Amino acid sequence: MKMLAVFEKGARLRHIGHLDLMRAMQRALRRSSLPIRYSQGFNPHILMSFAAPLSLGAVGLREVMEVSLDGNVTAEEFSRRLSQALPPDIRLLSCRPVEDAHKPPMALLRAARYRIEPRGECSLTLKDLDAFLGKASIPAVKKTKSGEKEIDLKPMIHELMLNDGKIFCTLDLCEERSCKPELLLNCLCSSAGIPAMEARIVRLLLLAEKDGAFLPLEDA
């Protein structure tokens, strides 16, 4: 069986990278004495995976992972044992058992919802957002492994709003196409004609898609 679990990567751990966080989770699983499974081969590793890496400096409020387990473990037991083994700034929020055949969260992931908190004064206005969204296309330059690529952000933005000086948005996040919140903020600022802002990124929720509508990844 597999356990689908939702956890928080707290603010203190913002600068802990993806691989380090994975290792911390693996060590927590080892401490939990849950019946985890290992891969075969010379360098066995724990069979578990995260839905999506979180960029350095970002906080994740509802990150999703799956863990392969031997035998039957209830959600309560999993939650109790793993919670005890986690460092204080990684909190397990919920979990649910799924079949081995259940698609891994990585494959079901479609988009993510963010809160972008500019440091200092946020000089963006609702008007800026409307003008931005009103464009026929939003060209942007995306850095990839193979160089720079011209892309259109417009179809990747599913939600964009401003509330109390913070920007809330839902952006594509899957293998085919993804838009980073930092990139969105940069484009937004240049469209509004204001200098680029530094911001703290909070990933609020990971999303899957079903029948044309988004739902929390852990429920998919």
Add this chain to the structure above:
Amino acid sequence: MNPAQEEILEKLLEKVQKPARYTGGEMNTAVKPIGECDVSFAFCFPDTYDIAMSHLGMKILYHIINKQPWAVCERVCAPWPDMGDAMRREGLPLFSLESRTPIRDFDLVGFTLMYEMSYSNILEMLDLGGIPIYARDRSEDDPLVVAGGPCAFNPEPLAYFIDAYMIGDGEDVMVQLCQTVRECKAARRTREETLRALAGIPGVYVPRFYDVAYNDDGTVRSITPNDPCAPEKVRRCVVTDLEHAEYPETIPVPFTDIVFDRITLEIMRGCTRGCRFCQAGMIYRPVRERSMDRLLEIADNLENSTGYEEISLSSLSSGDYSCLPELIRALMDRYREKRVSVSLPSMRIDNIVKQSLEETSKVKKSGLTLAPEAGTQRLRDVINKGVTEEDLVRAVTDAFDSGWSSVKLYFMLGLPTETDEDLRGIGDLAQKVVGAYFSIPKPRRAPGLRVTCSASVFVPKPFTPFQWVAQDSLETVKEKQEHLREYLRIKGVTFNWHESGLSFLEACISRGDRRIGDVIYTAWKNGCRFDGWNEYFRYDAWLDAFSACGLDPAFYAYRTRPFSETLPWDVIDAGVTKEYLMKEWEKAVRTETTRDCRKGCNGCGLQRWKGACPAYENARGV
């Protein structure tokens, strides 16, 4: 840290390299609130987080202090220069990792002294912490600054900056020290009174209660107590019962990569082989072993509380542990299911049993490291390194035969009595190691032979039989390195050598007296820090500091000191006596070896302390 400071920190962390070094919050570090404890201790490691967190001594003492219900210990590391500069610019005081409390708010600020070239970082950390650097400038509100660790055996170079030293094994004295501070605090004693109380604890040295007088030629004439609280000589602390000594049940598990990211099992303490250059071999005597049962218990505790994937056995000479193969086998059996690997980092070549090689390699095959130290049998006899060429060749042949293909060989350059013959010997030895590899039939050996020869520059250290000798001059060292490079032009062999300026300064400081303190201060003022890191080591700045203080570095490094001279560290009784060290020096010159004292007591001095040396007591049938 107040909210405004938290805000500043958050901003800085966005900008600096490796911000994860400063975040804290690791597993097993959530300690009690400082306000609820009688005594708070900031454990400072004068190097980066990645090095600090690999250090076993820190983990042991961290655990011991926090185990006292009335005390709390938090960790502090040296911020990398980019972070240090930013903190200074923004007025952010040096803080602890756990609760982000400024270090000046602790009762005690303790430094561990692992190597001399970290001393400038101690000054940097005090300064970043807003604590006056010179002990004499500190007020009643400032923390007490204490220190311990191997370099504390010569406490004089830092005597101006450290309020109190703990000499020797820290397990017991650390608790006594904290307890005394607790009592003094409750009784509202002054700083001076508290220090007097500390000076009364066996193994504690409080520099301000000693006066140093100098001869006209600049040598030390005397070090004498100036207060009735101070003992004539400070006797090093020895944990006699290692079996029942405290050992952590949990240790912090860092998020980021550190140098040794694993469980360290200290299987024994001390080494009685008696290598004459080795300070650790002298100051950690006698040999004390932990039983297998106790080690398995410790391993279980740590494995369960950390989830680490690797356990490494640690001691000065793990190969000497009485039931090494049994221990390795037991650990491997126990943790096979949990996929924990077992490794042996330091190993003596004269007793590498093929069996334990195979046992460890089953799980993980890291490079094999051997330390013949010198190239000829003659010089190995001078330094009493009881290793023969035959041992070495047998050990590497076994290793190559069991599938290893990379070997590291450590040597020292500039040992007393060294000649060109000895340097050639290093080349010959490397050649023989290469030969051993090719003696294994091709299908049996692993491809890709790699022999790395490293030659460090010999630094004479206090409390060794070589404590009186002169270090080779920089020119001589350079010449020797050139020659050695020629001798090591062998296919499959790489030669690494070390910055010789660094070894020279190390020699000046490690055998320095109190006046060196002003040099360290001046060097730090001139911007020196992280001297142990190539990219920050500024040799010229150090030389400038010496001349600014009117001191000649050659006086400390290049001078052969007569036996009759008062040495700056004579105020410390390290266990091993001066008479014994003199005898050892004379034997060295005569190329005479000294047996391992587990085969019979050599009278090193530890026998003077009742119950201290198990080997001695056993032999006497006590």
